[in-house]
Amino acid sequence: MVDLKAKPYCLPDEDVRWVEETIAGMTPEEKVGQLFFQLTASQDENYLRELMEKYHLGGCRYNPMPGAAVQQQNRTLQKYAKVPVFIACNTEAGGDGACADGTNIGSGIKIGATRNNDYAYALGKMANEEAAAIGCNMAFAPVCDIHYNWENTEIVTRAFGNDPVRVAQMSKAYMDGLHTIPGFACTAKHFPGNGLDFRDAHLSNNVNTFSVEEWDKTYGMVYKTLIDGGLDAIMGGHIMLPEYARAINPALKDEDMMPATLSPEIMTTLLRGKLGFNGMVVTDASHMVGMTDRMTRREMLPASINAGCDMFLFFNDPDEDFNTMLDAYKSGVISEARMTEALTRILGLKAHLGLNKKAKEALVPAPEVLAGALGKEEYKEMHKAISRDCITLVKYKDRDVLPITPERYKRIMIVHVKGAESGMGMLMKAMGMGGGKNPAEMLKERLCEKGFDAFIYESPLDAMIISKNRSQRAKSPTSTCISRARTPSTTSFPAWTLSSRCATFPAGGPALACPRAAERSPGMYSSCRWSSSAAGSPPCWRTCPRPAPTSTPTMQSRPLSTRWWTTLWRGRTRSRGGTRSTASAACSTPGCNFTFSVTHKFPPAGGPSPIVQTVLKGSPVKKLPGFGRSGAAAPLLFCIKDIPGCKNKHRPVI
Numbered sequence: 001m002v003d004l005k006a007k008p009y010c011l012p013d014e015d016v017r018w019v020e021e022t023i024a025g026m027t028p029e030e031k032v033g034q035l036f037f038q039l040t041a042s043q044d045e046n047y048l049r050e051l052m053e054k055y056h057l058g059g060c061r062y063n064p065m066p067g068a069a070v071q072q073q074n075r076t077l078q079k080y081a082k083v084p085v086f087i088a089c090n091t092e093a094g095g096d097g098a099c100a101d102g103t104n105i106g107s108g109i110k111i112g113a114t115r116n117n118d119y120a121y122a123l124g125k126m127a128n129e130e131a132a133a134i135g136c137n138m139a140f141a142p143v144c145d146i147h148y149n150w151e152n153t154e155i156v157t158r159a160f161g162n163d164p165v166r167v168a169q170m171s172k173a174y175m176d177g178l179h180t181i182p183g184f185a186c187t188a189k190h191f192p193g194n195g196l197d198f199r200d201a202h203l204s205n206n207v208n209t210f211s212v213e214e215w216d217k218t219y220g221m222v223y224k225t226l227i228d229g230g231l232d233a234i235m236g237g238h239i240m241l242p243e244y245a246r247a248i249n250p251a252l253k254d255e256d257m258m259p260a261t262l263s264p265e266i267m268t269t270l271l272r273g274k275l276g277f278n279g280m281v282v283t284d285a286s287h288m289v290g291m292t293d294r295m296t297r298r299e300m301l302p303a304s305i306n307a308g309c310d311m312f313l314f315f316n317d318p319d320e321d322f323n324t325m326l327d328a329y330k331s332g333v334i335s336e337a338r339m340t341e342a343l344t345r346i347l348g349l350k351a352h353l354g355l356n357k358k359a360k361e362a363l364v365p366a367p368e369v370l371a372g373a374l375g376k377e378e379y380k381e382m383h384k385a386i387s388r389d390c391i392t393l394v395k396y397k398d399r400d401v402l403p404i405t406p407e408r409y410k411r412i413m414i415v416h417v418k419g420a421e422s423g424m425g426m427l428m429k430a431m432g433m434g435g436g437k438n439p440a441e442m443l444k445e446r447l448c449e450k451g452f453d454a455f456i457y458e459s460p461l462d463a464m465i466i467s468k469n470r471s472q473r474a475k476s477p478t479s480t481c482i483s484r485a486r487t488p489s490t491t492s493f494p495a496w497t498l499s500s501r502c503a504t505f506p507a508g509g510p511a512l513a514c515p516r517a518a519e520r521s522p523g524m525y526s527s528c529r530w531s532s533s534a535a536g537s538p539p540c541w542r543t544c545p546r547p548a549p550t551s552t553p554t555m556q557s558r559p560l561s562t563r564w565w566t567t568l569w570r571g572r573t574r575s576r577g578g579t580r581s582t583a584s585a586a587c588s589t590p591g592c593n594f595t596f597s598v599t600h601k602f603p604p605a606g607g608p609s610p611i612v613q614t615v616l617k618g619s620p621v622k623k624l625p626g627f628g629r630s631g632a633a634a635p636l637l638f639c640i641k642d643i644p645g646c647k648n649k650h651r652p653v654i
Helices: 013-024 028-034 045-053 067-080 108-114 117-133 164-178 212-217 219-228 242-248 264-274 297-307 318-330 336-352 367-372 377-389 423-430 439-449 460-475
Strands: 036-039 059-061 086-089 185-191 233-236 280-283 411-414 453-456 480-486 494-499 540-543 556-559 566-569 571-574 580-586 595-601 611-617 621-623 638-640
Touching: 013 336, 028 036, 028 318, 028 336, 036 318, 045 067, 067 086, 067 117, 067 367, 108 117, 108 164, 108 377, 117 164, 117 377, 164 185, 164 219, 185 219, 212 219, 212 242, 242 264, 264 297, 280 336, 297 318, 297 336, 411 439, 439 453
Parallel strands: 036 059, 059 086, 185 233, 233 280, 411 453
Antiparallel strands: 480 494, 480 540, 556 566, 571 580, 580 595, 595 611, 621 638
C-alpha cells in the first residue's frame, strides 16, 4: 500500500484523511477521470468545462501559447474541477516550455557542457517560477536520459550528457531548484531510460539493451539519486528493458516483451520494489508507436494501470478512452485495490502540493502577476552565461590558430554537419512546425556582421541534386501548393486552403521550391518539406509533379532488432498535378502477398480536410479505434495479422 507519510508526500493526518475521504466519496466515473491527463485542444470555456465536468480529469497539458492565454485557460480548468487538477508543462529547457513568452534558459546538453550543477539548479528554479506564474503546478522534467547513442533522434540535445554521474547530479540539481517553488511537482523522464537505441519511440519500438548490472550502475543510479532526494513523480517511457524483465520473469518470451509502461516487471517489481519509489507514475504520450504496437487500445489502457502506472497521458477519442477505462474498472479488469492505490498516489501528490487547501480562486495567480514574472532580466542573463560557459573546445592542436579575426582569416567556410533527419523532427517539419534558419545559416550571418567573408560549403552531391530539381521545375512549372493557415481564434485546429500555382503568391510571400529527393519525408505523412524566404510567411506542403511511375515500389523490410520484430518501410509515388499523393508497398518476403496503398485526395479551395483512401490486400486487417480519420494530420494505424509463411511481423502500419 501507499505510505502517504513517507517521501515524497510527507502528509499530516488531516491531509491523509482528505485523500481517503475524497476517494470514498467518488463515483466510478470520477475515479476513472482522475487517471487521465488530457492535452487541451481549445481555450473555449465550454470545452474546458466539459473536460472537467464530463471526464473529471486528473491532469491537463496544453500546446505552448502566450502566458496570459495559458493562465486564463488554467483558471478556467480549476474553476470547473471538483478535485484540483494537475496542470503540467515541459520546462526541460526553460519557461518557454510553459508559455510562448517564457524564457529559454538552456537545453540539457548545453548545461551539461558547462559542467556546472548550479546552472541546472537555476534552470529548475527559473523555468518553473515562470510556469507557476501562469498557473502550472507540475513539470514534465528533468530529462534523466543518458545520451549513449549519437544516432538517437528522440533525445538529441535534451539530456545532460553521456556521463551517468553528471546526469544524476544535474537532474538532482534541477529538482532541487524546482522544489524551491511552493506547490510545484517534479516529474523525471523517461523511465527506465532512453538514449541507447537509435530509434524514436514516437515512430517505432525503443529498446534499452543494458544488462541488469549495467542498468543498475547507470540509469538505475540516476533514478535512485532522485528518489532518495524526494522525487514527486516519474514519467514512464515506452522503452523495453528486456534483460531486466527476464531477470525478474524468466518465463517472458520475445513476443511478450513490453515497453515499461505496459510491463509490471519494470513498473512494479523494479521501480516500486527494488528502487523503492513511493511517488506517482504517469505514462508518456499514448499515441507513440512504442506503446500502440503491442496490443489494441482497448487492451492497452487498463494494461498500463495494471502494470503500475497511475495516470494515462492523453485521450485519443475522449468518449472511447474514458468508457474503455470505465468498463475495465466496472468489470474488474482494474481491481478495486489497484484503483484505490493509483488514486491514493494521485490525490496524495495533490495534497502534498497543497492544492486541497486552496480556494479555487487561489489555485492560479492573478493576471497582474504576469507583468513581472515572465522574461526577467536575470533569466536572460542566466541564458547568456550558460551560452558563454557551454562552449567546448574539443581539440586545440595548432596553437597559433586562435583567435580567429577578420584581419587574420577573412574568408571562412562553414561545413554544416547534419544529424540523422528522421523521427519526430521530420514529422514536425512535415506538419509545418519548426523551420527557420539552421545553425550554419545563423553562424554565417554573425560572422558576416563581424567583417568575415563567410560561406556555407555545398557538397557536390547536393549541388547535383539541386541542379536536377531546378531542371525538373523548369519542365513542370505548374504545381499545386497546399498552404497551412490558422482559423479564427475560436479553435486551435488548422484550416487548409488550396492555391493552383505557387507562382501566384504575392511579392513577399512564400518562396517555394520543389524539395530535393533527399528531403522528402520518409516518415508518417506523404508530404514534402517546405521552405520560405519571407519572415512570417505561412508553412507550405508542396506536392511536386512527377511522371507516373512505371512500377510500384517495393516495401523494404528493415530489422529493428536482431531478436524481435521487423518494421516495414514504404515506397512512395505521387500523381501528376499535385492534387493527390499515394504511398504503396508490398512485403519483401517471397511468396507473401501482402500489399497496401494509401491515397490522400486534396479538395478544392475552402473545402474540407483531405480525404484518405486506404486499400490493403493479402491479410485480414482491423482499423484500430480512433485512427484513420480524415484529416491532414490524422495518422493511419492498422492492426495487421501475421501472414502464414511470411517471416516479417506485419505490425502497425502508420
